[in-house]
Amino acid sequence: MFWDRKIETLDRPALEQLQLQRLQKTVRRVAAHVPFYREKFAELGVRPRDIHSLDDLRRLPFTTSADLRANYPTGLLAVPLDDALRLHTSSGTTGKPKALFFSRQDVDNAAELCARSFVMSGVTKKDVFQNMMTYGMFTGALVTHYGAEKVGCLVIPAGPGNSERQLMLMQDFRTTFIHLTPSYALYLATFLEKHGVNPRRDLALRKAFVGAEPYTEGTCRKIEHGLGLDVYNSYGLSEMNGPGVAFECEQKHGMHLWEDHFLIEIINPATGEPVKAGEPGELVLTTLTREAMPLLRYRTRDITSIITKPCRCGRTHRRLHRITGRSDDMLIVRGVNIYPQQIERVLMAQSGVGRNYLISLEGLDEMTIKVELAEAGFEGQVEQLVKLQSQLAEKLRTEILIKPLVQLLPPGSLPVSEGKTKRVIDNRKL
Ligand code: ADP
Ligand code: ZN
Numbered sequence: 176m177f178w179d180r181k182i183e184t185l186d187r188p189a190l191e192q193l194q195l196q197r198l199q200k201t202v203r204r205v206a207a208h209v210p211f212y213r214e215k216f217a218e219l220g221v222r223p224r225d226i227h228s229l230d231d232l233r234r235l236p237f238t239t240s241a242d243l244r245a246n247y248p249t250g251l252l253a254v255p256l257d258d259a260l261r262l263h264t265s266s267g268t269t270g271k272p273k274a275l276f277f278s279r280q281d282v283d284n285a286a287e288l289c290a291r292s293f294v295m296s297g298v299t300k301k302d303v304f305q306n307m308m309t310y311g312m313f314t315g316a317l318v319t320h321y322g323a324e325k326v327g328c329l330v331i332p333a334g335p336g337n338s339e340r341q342l343m344l345m346q347d348f349r350t351t352f353i354h355l356t357p358s359y360a361l362y363l364a365t366f367l368e369k370h371g372v373n374p375r376r377d378l379a380l381r382k383a384f385v386g387a388e389p390y391t392e393g394t395c396r397k398i399e400h401g402l403g404l405d406v407y408n409s410y411g412l413s414e415m416n417g418p419g420v421a422f423e424c425e426q427k428h429g430m431h432l433w434e435d436h437f438l439i440e441i442i443n444p445a446t447g448e449p450v451k452a453g454e455p456g457e458l459v460l461t462t463l464t465r466e467a468m469p470l471l472r473y474r475t476r477d478i479t480s481i482i483t484k485p486c487r488c489g490r491t492h493r494r495l496h497r498i499t500g501r502s503d504d505m506l507i508v509r510g511v512n513i514y515p516q517q518i519e520r521v522l523m524a525q526s527g528v529g530r531n532y533l534i535s536l537e538g539l540d541e542m543t544i545k546v547e548l549a550e551a552g553f554e555g556q557v558e559q560l561v562k563l564q565s566q567l568a569e570k571l572r573t574e575i576l577i578k579p580l581v582q583l584l585p586p587g588s589l590p591v592s593e594g595k596t597k598r599v600i601d602n603r604k605l
Pocket of ligand 1: 265313385386387388389390408409410411412413414417475477497498501
């Protein structure tokens, strides 16, 4: 199903022509209105009229999240404050947040892209949407909220948490789809199980859009099984409107990134040079339609790769592989580079393992993986636990090259969060 068949299936030459026009317009806009970019252009000796092809993108400066913070609150605004309609901030980990402004057109485009993304997986106006993203300054909930309204769905602005109320709403209003984080999805699955709810039998749920943090294929399967529905990967970031940047289609193999609104590059994060076609690297995005706060070559720090083959659904916008983590998520333990997602991949593929885990780093580079056992399957035999523990430690060693301590815990013993979950606790004294 298509929301806007013409633009979603536009042939590549026409799409690239549109991208070039929009890139040229964006570059002119920031050169005229944003001193930060004007100075960068002067340093690099580049003028808006030098952009003749999409390859000229590489002449333009990168923008980083540090630039956003340094220009907080209004430094990167490209329209008079009067023309800004909405302010969002990004959670960020330290210091000042990033302030993101939207014009009326930006608000509308953000909703449009979410509408496109929902319909791509079969959502129609008959669907009932229970939005379990966090409402507030984050883009996560509001942008998907307006997207679903645009499709004509009934929208229930539930927000995350309060699972008893979630269940009541899902039952009373026959909710058919939800949008939530992987960690809350896993928690909700456990909650339903504990309350004897069989989602396939007792609820009308058909789809979950899951995103806002990285998760593995194994986690995806667990959510599908636990909630009795289809999971679609949902990717976005506040700097690029929020959710709706790239979503999965019904093929569920990679996420179409809406290339009429964003230009994609994949670079080697260490050198800034493009990687070879199809190779993994850092995703860099340039906004093509944003008015209030256009960003050139924004370094997302998200690690992914482009699927080069065309998709069977007929959409021409290229797909991204599942995000495997952020370039700055990387841990260095005993000199080895490790991404938390590598650990999650091993844990979630192992039968007997439950839904929650925590990576804890202590002392002088000691790594402990605390992992919950599955609700069912454990018959109380110590030998069984010892075997699982050593299997996990061995599989982890093959994946991450060091052998961590594995601690098995009863289901439900690790903390859960409603928003983004903290998977790593680093208390090392190095
Ligand atoms: P931040 O977490 O930087 O404060 P956001 O709330 O805008 O900002 O979150 C955007 C980030 O969330 C992305 O850059 C990415 O790291 C992560 N993210 C969002 N969706 C996904 C997804 N489907 N898979 C993996 N990571 C995701
Ligand atoms: Zn597709």
